[in-house]
Amino acid sequence: MADTDIDTEDDAQTVTDGGSGGAQAFFEQAGDYQATSTSRKDRTYRKLDLYVFAPFRVAWSDWRARVGISIIVFFILLGTVGVELVEEPLMNEGAPYTTWFQTWEMPLGTDNWGQPIHKMLVHSTPAILKMALAGVLFAVGLAIVIGVVAGYKGGTVDYVLMTLTDIIMIIPGLPLTIVLLAIWQPRDPFVVGVVLAIDSWPSLARMLRSQVLTIREEEYVEAARAMGVPTRTIVQKDITPQLMPYIMINASNAAQGVIFAAVGLYFLGFLPDGGAYNWGVMMNEAYQTGGALANPWRGGHWLFAPMIMLTVFTMGLILFSQGMDRVFNTKIRARHAKTVADDEDELN
Amino acid sequence: MNYYLRRLWQAVFTLVVVIALTFVLYRMMPGGPIEQMEQRMIDEAIGSGQDPDLQYIRRMVEIRTGIDPNKPMYIEFYEYMRDIILYQDFGESINSGDPVFDILFYAMPWSIFVSVYGLLIGFTANIVLGAVMAYYEGSRFDSGSTIVAVVLNSIPYYVGAVIMLAFLSFQWELFPTGGRYWAGTEPGFSIEFALGVLHHGALPIMSTILIGFGGTALSMRGNCIRVMGSNYLRVARLRGLSDSRIATRYVGRNAILPLYTGFMIGLAGIFGSSIIMEQIFTYPGVGWYTFDALNQRDYPLLMGILIFFSTVTVIGVLIADLTYGLIDPRASSNDREGF
């Protein structure tokens, strides 16, 4: 070990500091644990076990997370692999307005042009995923930065950031985003996602701020401050992990909000479809052209199939965030980690 | 300055900034309402075979939008705000020519009726359901309700609205498919009119309840369980406080508190979603006019609506903030040293 380096450093400190001489002497005469010290490999394994394997085991032990993860993975596969496997729908592949469960080739029926519904659903998925991803990254990232900084720094910084947050929160979200979308007419799903998430971050930012206000008064945060730990590190190591449940749940909510709004706006015909397939566009056409409401036996399958896709996907997001609740509970995670001593001899 | 005055001032300031931002947004945006209207009139003129008279078109646009492009923006803004504050003059709708204030004034009660009832019923039902779920935590009722709550929470409100409309109105004809009251009845204090209003409002209210339904119940359940496991509750039990006192004073209060701000902000969200909702139910409230105004680029009406939505949100957040300090003493200590 590089013990000699440390010694010189400590000696240098002893000159100015009467305190550390004692500490140095103590550590020199105390028992030697060299033999039991862990190798780098062990340490890496321990880190992986604590931060990767144990959380996953906890998540998997919860049915909600299990179902949620499965649904999300299914949609991701649908949007990536599925698009490669299922060909793009063509007109007149089947008879127009074939309802569902009639033929094997077109289990979900066809639209007014005879395009198979199931192919349209598959090819709608990538756009939805892109919008959700862009929206979540934008909203959650901004909310974390603003909420945590405002809560921890306090004072003027807090005042300025919260005033900004309030202003954004108060600008009516949906009308504003509709106006922006109507003016810009963006076709890139990433841009649509970000615009629709413009109003999703302020509430999370405010929530995180109030959590930080509570956490920063915790004694271990004061202890960290007493040790001179830089603010950045305190925020990253002591405060943000406590916020993870809120962040995860809100990330899922933001994704849900973006998808709701996007599909809703395509459904009402506000957003230009640009010829791409989209659950909302399908619903719009089924509603407008197919008359699905007045005559559900003719066009209902066309309207309801994308609705079901939308609902199942949101359900996956909700179940996932519900199940994640447990992952951030240290007591449960400790029980699932192999490198943490068992609770058997817990003294509480 | 004391906290509450400062908060009030902040709210007013916020509102002015919001209005200013939207005001600038409309005038600055490339392809904004002025350019679009000009373009449309030029196109119309060319379409009808005439040579477009730019001078004339500019004047027409100026008259119809009330915007004078030669005046500096801040004077425009000052005049706009002055008209609103002194004369409640929001300008005239480009589309119908009616004063914006009148359109909003007649449409607003309908939207508020639907939103407030939907939100109140939904929130109460969710709180009660969440508390009961927490009380029977781990039982079959709890897990059953959790699944129902998750499924309900997963259904977008407009999907719920469309399904209800398809089956309850079109298929079984239990509810009307649109409108606000029966065509035959005169608006006024008559029983037929009131019943008609309820009948027409039932589906929009039910879909409003669906917004966020289940989500609040699940949060309430989680909060209750967390509070019930905390130390101070054990102390309260040891002190021999009655169960009902513990349930209301300790569990209820501390579990609802985190949801409280959400409720106030939720009000604004619901007004926003009325744009989609009222379209589906053909229910001419503020949302309906918003949709129209957006499609027609009816700029004065749109500004009026944005101001309306903003004001509602500002007031909601302000009430939440001012009262939150009363309920949770921790939140009001704002004289903290910055770290």
Add this chain to the structure above:
Amino acid sequence: MARSADPVVELDNVQVHFNDTGFIDKLRGDETIVHAVEDVSLDIAENEAIALVGESGCGKTTLGKVAVGLQRPTGGTIRYRGQDIWEAKENGRNSEIPYSKIRQSLQIVHQDPGSSLNPNRTVLTSLEVPLKMTQSEMGADAREQRIYQLLEYLGMKPPQDYAHRYPHQLSGGEQQRVALGRALLMSPDVILADEAVSALDVSLRVEMMDLMHDLQEVFNTSFVFISHDFANARYFAGKVGGKIGVMYLGELVEFGPAEEVIRNPQHPYTKVLSWATPTLDPDLAAEESMDPPVRKIDIPDPVNPPSGCRFHTRCPDAREACARESPSLQRGETDSLVSCFRMDDQHEYWNSDPFEGDDDPTEREHAGEQ
């Protein structure tokens, strides 16, 4: 005042006022100022044990946090080896002793063992923080080895097992030891132990205090030990020949060598504390007086403290002079500094009438904690 030769930390006329104005008051424009600490001067020498004792709300925790630079005083100064702490914080690197050095030298151990450790971190990761702060060049192996050594010394064996536990898997006493260890790894000059043993079982308190004494010797650290329990303060400061400071409503009313304060309390309030506390030491138990030396039990409001000597409303020896004038710390017959007119034979106190107060003086009750 309470001075010593070559102090590590010097507090000069420290005053802390909190603005605690409530909602209704704010509407009315009334300000509520809590006088938490009022004009206290105190020195902390190298390797010293000081116990601050007083009722809940007397400002001892606030004073303690001022002493370790975690609470900014609203008046007076606080210096670390001659360098003003808050000036150093503002001046950054330009100050004579850098703020980071001061920060490292003054540490805290909190009252609630449950919340003094980050619940999301194992003991090892929590204890790595101070080592990373003070000796950034130290390798991971050496760090781990030191932590094992320390844990073993703190009585947590086997350390390899304890190091990988989360705080919720430790008992209250163990959590407190880890918190103490974390403070020690900074090699501080002063550790503020804020009610550090109060949350523990009585049986564990003495053990914990003995551990602190051992550590004080080994690590050459001063302790400021805060307690509302005179018995703890007596044990902590008495055993190693430290000092005891008695606080009442934000003021230091008696300060002196532990031995003196214990055996020969001078201030009437110290006598009350002394009387009300069953001693841990049987030799002292015999000397307990039988007469409850206090007027009434209500503690005055720190927002609106009594005029003159703040203790006069409860003092059995109070005279009219006490309500008019406030005494300052002075030396009496013993080595202690006492804030009471009775220390001064010439004071007009001796000629003024006994204080009657607003209440019936016959309403004498037993004074006690809470």
